[in-house]
Amino acid sequence: MNLTLKVWRQKDARSQGRLETYQAANVLADMSFLEMLDVVNEELIAKGGEPIAFDSDCREGICGTCSMMINGIAHGGLRGTTVCQLHMRHFHDGDTIVIEPWRARAFPVIKDLVTDRGAFDRIIQAGGFVSVNTGGTPDANALPVGKTEADRAMDAAACIGCGACVAACKNASAMLFVSAKVSHLASLPQGRAERERRVLNMVRVMDESGFGNCTVTGSCEAVCPKEISLDFIAQMNREYGQAILKNSGPRQSKGGD
Amino acid sequence: MKLDAKIPSGPLAQKWDRHRFEMKLINPANKRKFDVIVVGTGLAGASAAATLAELGYNVKAFCYQDSPRRAHSIAAQGGINAAKNYQNDGDSIYRLFYDTIKGGDFRAREANVYRLAQVSVNIIDQCVAQGVPFAREYGGLLANRSFGGAQVSRTFYARGQTGQQLLLGAYQALCRQIGLGTVKMFPRAEMLDLVLVNGHAKGIVARDLVTGEISAHAADAVVLATGGYGNVFYLSTNAKGCNVTATWRAYKRGAAFANPCYTQxxxxxxxxxxxxxxxxxxxxxxxxxxxxxxxxxxxxxxxxxxxxxxxxxxxxxxxxxxxxxxxxxxxxxxxxxxxxxxxxxxxxxxxxxxxxxxxxxxxxxxxxxxxxxxxxxxxxxxxxxxxxxxxxxxxxxxxxxYTMGGLWVDYNMMSTVPGLFVLGEANFSDHGANRLGASALMQGLADGYFVLPYTIGHYFASEKQPKARPDQPEFKKVIAEMETLTKKLLAVNGRRTVNSFHKELGGWLWEKCGMARNESGLKELLQKIPALREEFWKNVKVSGENGELNQNLEHAGRVADFLEFAELLVLDALERRESCGGHFRTEFQTEDGEAKRDDEHFAYVAAWEYAGAGRPPVLNKEPLDYEEVHMSTRSYK
The missing domain is CATH 3.90.700.10 (Succinate dehydrogenase/fumarate reductase flavoprotein, catalytic domain)
Incomplete structure (x- = not known):
């Protein structure tokens, strides 16, 4: 099939970007979307042009690196699918496809379709962990965890941190991402000891990073490649409310920790 | 080159305990005086960086991805082995050890593998404490499944996303340390070379992949956890960015490369x-x-x-x-x-x-x-x-x-360059000629959580080396070399794309040095690869410039190294005139087509030493002395 691509090109964070048009000829149904872009890039390089910069790594839908808006939809609109797993059999000969980077203030564009998602790492650094050092942990079977709880934790933990939820949200909210980690760890007994300070600290950094708030439109869930449920946002709100009510905000260490 | 594996004396089952006692310690207050560079943030790198920081060391961690959470350990699906014997089906540390040695076709080092089996049980405890959501039974206890090469169920798993969940556990531990200020994280940064001062590894030169800036980072030790070299074949299950650059540059600075022909x-x-x-x-x-x-x-x-x-x-x-x-x-x-x-x-x-x-x-x-x-x-x-x-x-x-070969390390995970430690898939140590399923995750985490944190302290306590500074001439020289190399890549301005070279090289290797290999095919490759490399430097076309995000330039640097490394891989395959594990030479097979090992002549680790540009590398042999296990013909019939 032959396609027309309108691709966002932007030299760097400071430059103005624009959509440019390219022709993708002889695209095969078995190609992934990124392989189609690889072919376009090979032609661009051969002709002395600049290839389109886009992020990808594992190309099997798990690392969360690939990230682009296709016709205005994060990852292209195939349910539960990252763009690296989106294949060209879902497009038709003659289609025009608009390709843009994630759009959110907290994810500035680095170049073309590549954005800086460092804010997600900073949120995890604020509290998305269980504070245990290596060694000295109890036997793994010492503390039984019900299958339902463990499954729920796994449902939340499946988040790949790609940022599609933010890109899809009209408020550029990161609530689905943050709530997935909060819910994963709050669902397990190992994570409960610090559940309050975790949610307070993570939400604080989320707000500081420039993400908007959730107005429950559900657009995040619709594009999430791991189909993380909106329920987790409800769980996070509950965790947050409890933490506020217990007034156990981020405690200042007085030493001796 | 003298290869000393530094395997502790004593019975196999007591070696690690004894060694842990005999190693020198650094007192907690002194640990903060030592800086460690960790390159790569997969299971091995992230677990090492987090654990070293918890102990009090200052850590700088580097990854080429935009976040440490995206390292390719994340793609492991099936599970992680551990000798917990939770299923009461006859598993034990010894059985896991034996299965791994046998699975590796008797080409791994006994003492390392035994230690791996020993610490496997701690890994599961650690990960559960971190909140890794392993699969569980209705009673609340952990579930297990069986995997290739084993007759017991010892594999722990988290749906089909075990690697992801284990990596997130290690990543979260790393994030906690980043938040505490004990680890400085450099994402989107690629190590270009290793820097030695007085023969010791004292730092790296890295390129900031966003700005193109090439800069030096000094430390008291360097840890490479940069994964395998499977992408030399172009098509592999590795992530697109996986490469051999860090280990290859370390090889050219004096670290021996072991068993490169063992590819899975x-x-x-x-x-x-x-x-x-x-x-x-x-x-x-x-x-x-x-x-x-x-x-x-x-x-x-x-x-x-x-x-x-x-x-x-x-x-x-x-x-x-x-x-x-x-x-x-x-x-x-x-x-x-x-x-x-x-x-x-x-x-x-x-x-x-x-x-x-x-x-x-x-x-x-x-x-x-x-x-x-x-x-x-x-x-x-x-x-x-x-x-x-x-x-x-x-x-x-x-x-x-997966690649079983990698930089040679001793029992302490140190390469032949003092102060350079190598973990996970990047080293050669535990899987011999073939790795069993669900053992890569085990090895990465064993190295990072439970081995290196002990052995690195012993190095610091034993070697009183002066502090290195990034403005020393040794660092400046390497920076200048790397800047020249980058300019050279951009200056060729030929007619062939980087990808076309990579694809051609990979296709040849797959054809002649893949699942089956023979002398004539390997010799043919040894003729063709140098010619392709020569063409690369005359005819490659790399777009853009250095001072920006330039993915084509990144790829060009990696392919340039693959074009050199491939020759060593093929040479190793040619020299090993036997079939074992993932290395199958068609000349050496039994009548029914099974691999025919030659223990008399090839029961050794082939550790290749760089001899300078244009000179053939030197083969050093570490004999594999089996004290515990009897080398037998591997049979799964």
Whole structure:
């Protein structure tokens, strides 16, 4: 099939970007979307042009690196699918496809379709962990965890941190991402000891990073490649409310920790 | 070069305990005086960086990805082994040790493997404490499944996303330290070279992938956890960015490279669909617990699989290896698939594929139970191929997946360059000539959580080396070299793309140095690779400039190193005139086509030493002395 691509090109964070048009000829149904872009890039390089910069790594839908808006939809609109797993059999000969980077203030564009998602790492650094050092942990079977709880934790933990939820949200909210980690760890007994300070600290950094708030439109869930449920946002709100009510905000260490 | 593996004396089971006691310690207050650079943030790198920081060291961690959470450990699907014997099915540390040694075709170092089996149990405890959501039974205890090359169920898993969940555990531990200020993280940064001062590893030169800035970082020790070199084959199950650069540059600075010819070809990957293919996708080996592998008995039988009756099917793994059946180890299963396809009995486009059939399992336990176990894998298969594997068998074919070879390390994980430690897939130490399923995750975390944190302290306490500074002449010299190299790549301005070189190199290696190798093919490669390398430096076209995000330039640097490294891989394959594990030389096989090992002449680790540009590398041999295990012919029949 032959396609027309309108691709966002932007030299760097400071430059103005624009959509440019390219022709993708002889695209095969078995190609992934990124392989189609690889072919376009090979032609661009051969002709002395600049290839389109886009992020990808594992190309099997798990690392969360690939990230682009296709016709205005994060990852292209195939349910539960990252763009690296989106294949060209879902497009038709003659289609025009608009390709843009994630759009959110907290994810500035680095170049073309590549954005800086460092804010997600900073949120995890604020509290998305269980504070245990290596060694000295109890036997793994010492503390039984019900299958339902463990499954729920796994449902939340499946988040790949790609940022599609933010890109899809009209408020550029990161609530689905943050709530997935909060819910994963709050669902397990190992994570409960610090559940309050975790949610307070993570939400604080989320707000500081420039993400908007959730107005429950559900657009995040619709594009999430791991189909993380909106329920987790409800769980996070509950965790947050409890933490506020217990007034156990981020405690200042007085030493001796 | 003198290879001293520094294996502690004493009985196998007591070596590690004794060694831990005998190693020197650094007192807690002094640890903060030491800086450690960790390159790579997969399971090995992230676990090492987090643990070292917890102990009090100052850590700088580097990864080429935009976040440490994206390292390719994340793609491991099936699980992680540990000798917990939770299933009461006869597992033990000794059995895991023995299975790993045997699975590696008696080409791994006994003492390292035993230690790996010992600390495997701690890994599971650690990960559970971090909140890794392993699969559980209704009673609340951990679930296990079986994996290739083992007859016990010792594999722990988190749906089909075990690598992801373990990596997130390590990443979260790392994030906690970043938040505490004990680790400084450098994402989107690629190590270009290693810097030595007085013969000790004292830092690295790295390129900031966003700005192009090439800068020096000094430390008291350098840890490489940069993964394997499978992408030398172009098509592999590795992530697109995986590369050999860090380990190759370390080799050129004096670190011996061990057993580069040991590459693992995984039997269950989705077959190649066309010339555009950019990478291959693995279907977890756990599928072989319930799937049956077969091809038609007759050549070129083009009937749809459902219309081929039982009597016309050849379940060749079950036929040839009745006791392990579909769970035969990876090297054996891969070779068997190649064999039936070479006979013209392969299925799918090009005849390079075999069926992995779930019809029996669906009949036995129902589609729902199969979906519960493997749903995400079936979904992934459908996304890529457009076929529904609940209704027709999957088509699979072997693909390059893992590399057992890597930088040579002693028992302390230190390379032949003092102060340079190598962890995980980047080293050679634990898997011999073939790795068993669910053992890569085990090794990465063992090295990072439980081995390096002890041994690195011993190095610091034993070697009182002066502090290095990044403005020293040694660093400036390497920066200048790297800037020159980058300019040179951009200046060629030829007519061929970087990718076309990579693809050509990879295709040759797959053809002549893949699942089956022979002398004439390897010698042919030794002629062709230098010529391709020469052409690369005359005719490659790298777009853009250095002072920006330039993915084409990144790829060019990596391919330039692959073009050098490939020659060493082929040379090693040529020198090893035997078949063992993933290294199958067609000249050395038994009458029924099994690998024929030669313990008399080849029971050694081949550690290659760089001898300078244009000079042949020097082969050093570390003999494999087995104190505990008797080297036997590996049989899974």
């Amino acid at each position: 070809i995984h039997p269950t990957c989705i077959p190649v669909s066309g010339d555009h293919q950019s990478k291959l996708t693995l279907m977890s080996e756990s599928l072989r617990n319930d799937g049956r592998v077969w091809v038609p008995k007759k050549k070129a039988d083009n009937r749809p699989p459902g219309q081929i009756p039982e009597e016309d099917r050849d379940y060749y793994l079950e036929r040839k290896y009745p006791s392990f059946g579909n769970l035969a180890p990876r090297d054996i299963s891969s070779r068997a698939a190649k064999e039936v396809c070479d006979e013209g009995r392969g299925v799918g486009p090009g005849g390079r594929g075999v069926y992995l059939d779930f019809a029996d399992a669906i009949g036995r336990i129902g589609e729902g139970a199969v979906r519960e176990r493997y749903g995400n894998l079936f979904d992934m298969y459908e996304k890529i191929t457009g076929e529904n594997a609940y209704q027709r068998p999957m088509r699979i074919y072997p693909a390059v997946h």
